Amino acid sequence: MTNLAAGLLRTAERFPDRPALRLGDDVMTYAQLDDASARVVTYLRLCGVQPGDRVGLMLPNVPQFAVAYYGILRAGAVVVPMNPLLKGREVDFYLDDSEAAGMLAWYGGVDQGAAREGDRVSLVVEPSSFAELLAGHEPTPGLVERDGQDTAVVLYTSGTTGQPKGAELTHDNLRRNAEVTSTTLVDLSHEDVLFGALPLFHSFGQTVALNCAVRTGACLTLLPRFDPEQALAILTGHRVTVFAGVPTMFGALLNAAGTDDHDLSALRVCVSGGAALPVELLHRFERRFGTMILEGYGLSETSPVASFNHPDRPRKPGTIGTPIEGVEMRLAGPGGEDVPDGEVGEILIRGHNVMKGYWRRPDATAEAIVDGWLRTGDLARRDTDGYYAIVDRTKDLVIRGGYNVYPREVEEVLYEHPAVAEAAVLGMPHRTLGEEVVAVVALRPGASATGEELREHVKGQIAAYKYPRQVWIVDALPKGATGKILKRSITVPPQQPQ
Structure with missing residues (x-):
């Protein structure tokens, strides 16, 4: 079986009573995950979802995510995962662009749960009501077979430039990547x-x-x-x-x-x-x-x-x-x-x-x-x-006076300072040099350092054209959904005390 969800069926058969998911004190076994995802298949079919249809999934890290994820895959449909923090306009773009049949969204959202005209599936997932919904449907055994090159997930990139693009990841892509990661x-x-x-x-x-x-x-x-x-x-x-x-x-x-x-x-x-x-x-x-x-x-x-x-x-x-x-x-x-x-x-x-x-x-x-x-x-x-x-x-490269400056190299030196918790180095437009190297730093709790001190720390260890001429100290650096520092979201004042 090449459907990515086949791994769940095999594991549930081997280890039915083993814990699959845990959230606090709540535990879901593999048998329970298998059963719940099979009931999602029944629900989706009643909604008219067909193999190959895209279905939005906008849930945080809760057991219901896995239940819906494997349920969508078992139905032969395609998962379109979305950040639960997205707003209505962003959600509409993901659903419209992917031509989704609808979505399953976490409760409590203002914009996320609103049904669109023509949606075949529109479900606000709240733990107790979701459990009741699934209990009212018989599980659909097995799964819809898919070719390894069929799309399993349309994963939208962050869209650092322009609108996000949906990367089509196949059943073989994801299955093989998990296999190699877990074994080797x-x-x-x-x-x-x-x-x-x-x-x-x-x-x-x-x-x-x-x-x-x-x-x-x-x-x-x-x-x-x-x-x-x-x-x-x-x-x-x-x-x-x-x-x-x-x-x-x-x-x-x-x-x-x-x-x-x-x-x-x-x-x-x-x-x-x-x-x-x-x-x-x-x-x-x-x-x-x-x-x-x-x-x-x-x-x-x-x-x-x-x-x-x-x-x-x-x-x-x-x-x-x-x-x-x-x-x-x-x-x-x-x-x-x-x-x-x-x-x-x-x-x-x-x-x-x-x-x-x-x-x-x-x-x-x-x-x-x-x-x-x-x-x-x-x-x-x-x-x-x-x-x-x-x-x-490539886009983060700073070209100062014709010399290439790689921010990663400068950031490594900043992290060696005992007061530094987070650092980001970027280029700012400069009238004669093209770009100037600057740094934005968050300090470790209880630590103290000045921008000048940090600048001198770097200056003494790398070539003169690389060290940041200005160092901003901030409470925290902006981060994306995965915790990655977002340089494009960093704003700096026009001037900085030295």
Whole structure:
């Protein structure tokens, strides 16, 4: 069976009484998840949803997300995951662009639950009423068979430039990515407990948390909205063995823990992705909690995992490791030519993880995928051992007086200062230089530092054209749904005291 939901049916048969999902003290077994998702199929069919139809899913990290997700897939339909924080105008765009048959939305939203004319399915999901609804429908056994190249999920990109584009991820894309991740990278079993703080509407959370857990029979313990104090309590109380997060989550956990005792002895491995992990933050976290962080890399368009610091190979902090099984990566120059080791080039990816294309956007697809290679827009260097190190996004590159400045390099130095919790380096327009390097920094709780002090800290360690001439200190940096720092949302005053 190539339907992505087939993994749930197999696991429910093997481990029916094992906990599949946990939210606080509430536990859902695999048998219960199997049964509930089969009842969703019945509901969708009564609503007129047909195989291949797109169905919006806008729920936080709650068990009902998994129930609806696998129910939609079992019905042969396509999941269109959406951030529950989206407003009506944004929701309308996602649904209209994907030509969705309707949506299932979390209760409490003002705009999200409103039915559109012509919707075949429109359901506001509230835990008790949702349970009653499903209880009133008999489960539909089995699932609708799908071809491996059929679209399973239309995942909309963040839309940093222009309107969001829907990446079509196939059943084979997502199934194979979860298979490789769970077997060769994290080595999951039904005895594991994964921490589910990554948003499930994002590919990182879907693959590395939900689909990996369901494939292996592990338990996914959920946190609807990341809070470091709650996260520490769950990591300790639920005896979490695998934690997958983004760099800002690791930093927040460090700051929240302070010098207090937290028993994270069950935690055997951490996975970091979504953004470059500062080396100093990696070392501080590992010293504090006595566990190992494996950094990987990927995009929504690659389902998402593309490369990883593999557990059976030497780990190189500051790198994203090597391509995963069945995936190729190379570095290309502006003309598409191969770039030698040690030099900077754009990462190109080819393999089973690369999306089918952008939904209804053939021009954008042709621009992104050239001769089977996905152009990522990310700049990196490769060493002689084949390990890749992210330098920056192409669009984040700062060109100061004709010299290339890679913000990641400057941010690494800022993170080495003991007062720095978060840092972002960007370019500001300059009359004669083209762009000037500036930094925006949030300090660790209880720490103090001035902009001038931080500027001098960096100035003494890198070339003169790279250090930030201005350093802003703010309470916190803006972040997206996954916790990734959003440079495009940073606003800085026209002048800054030195």
